[in-house]
Amino acid sequence: MAIRKNNAFSGDAIADFVYLDHAASTPMRQEAIEAMTPYMSGIYANPSGSHRFSRIARKAIDEARDDVAEVLGCKVGEVVFTSGGTEGDNAAIFGAVRHNSGVAVCSAAEHHAVLHCVE
Known part of the structure; x- marks a missing residue:
């Protein structure tokens, strides 16, 4: 897990913090913002x-x-x-199942998006 200082909320009460929830969302690098801005705007x-x-x-x-x-x-x-992680999980799992034996197995520790798809 990367620990990185972020000043995204300058002026707020949380002016300098360490963001640790990269599993839920990740701050976008400036290079990515610049590359994607034409497509978003x-x-x-x-x-x-x-x-x-x-x-x-x-x-x-x-x-x-x-x-x-x-x-x-x-x-x-x-x-x-794909539009996001859940759609990507579904595409990978369903594609593998269709291509192989028709059975998918995963650990109970998997993300719920994977668990629901495998069920």
Whole structure:
């Protein structure tokens, strides 16, 4: 677990704190904020739509998928983006079950999103 000083709440009562709940949420690095700002502020259309803004969003996702596949050394079709951890857990578990024996086993110590999916 990383311990990092954070001044995100400057001016508040909690001006200087150590954030330890990275399992629930993690402070975003400045580089990530800068990289994602165009997509959160201007390229936010539904990438499945048919209008011009949707096509721009779809192109951005396709380019990101190409970049990830290149870095990981895998096929573009093997890169799947999800909306969050639970959706990612479900996709991985259901995909593995479908591809293999049809059975999934996990420890009782797993995150509840994994436990519910395996049940």
